[in-house]
Amino acid sequence: MAGVGVWKGAEMGEIADRYRRRAEAFEQKVAATKADQWENQSPCEKWTARDVVDHIVTMHGVMVMPLGRSLDPEASVQADPLDAFQRARAAVEEVLADEQLAAQQVDTPGGKMTVADHIDQVVSDDLVLHGWDLARATGQDEAMDSADVERLWRSTTSVPAAVMEQYRTPDAFGPGIEVFGPEVSVPEDAPLQDRLLGFIGRDPRAG
Known part of the structure; x- marks a missing residue:
């Protein structure tokens, strides 16, 4: 077909x-x-x-x-x-x-x-x-499934820098669309979920 x-x-x-x-x-x-x-x-x-x-x-x-x-x-x-x-x-x-x-x-x-x-x-x-x-x-x-966290960490951190820059640019994929926000600094020894969240622009420590 x-x-x-x-x-x-x-x-x-x-x-x-x-x-x-x-x-x-x-x-x-x-x-x-x-x-x-x-x-x-x-x-x-x-x-x-x-x-x-x-x-x-x-x-x-x-x-x-x-x-x-x-x-x-x-x-x-x-x-x-x-x-x-x-x-x-x-x-x-x-x-x-x-x-x-x-x-x-x-x-x-x-x-x-x-x-x-x-x-x-x-x-x-x-x-x-x-x-x-x-x-x-x-x-x-707020706990994510650990397998999902590991899978998402691998996929997001493997995105080429130029593409990631586009992902972080508001409206790059259309009006009002922002895939990821600016990276939030998270300690290197933080749990992987927190590091993933920081990488995509979330602050896991914010209340």
């Missing part, structure tokens, strides 16, 4: 499983957020806790858009953040469950890749990092 990647099976299953685990952890944080916490400031300077979820939901829509799909128009983060995320999650899981859809090659800001790889490298990773943002904003458990 034209436009379908050559890899299948185990790798696709691994991506789907990783997404599912991370989405479940994020959904639990959304579900545990109290009604009076949604306007709390998040570690992202311009975002409230609700804005964090809105970004995640929006990015889910970006993941399925190249397939001619869109999220449920009735979903609203303003009205019901949990319902909006659950619908967005279902849309992505439906794609990952379809081997032909997941293996289609699409154009992305990072180059041509399969839909599954795009999900894995963008929104799946976002669930981990923005899960921390939501937890910090709402007073929940």
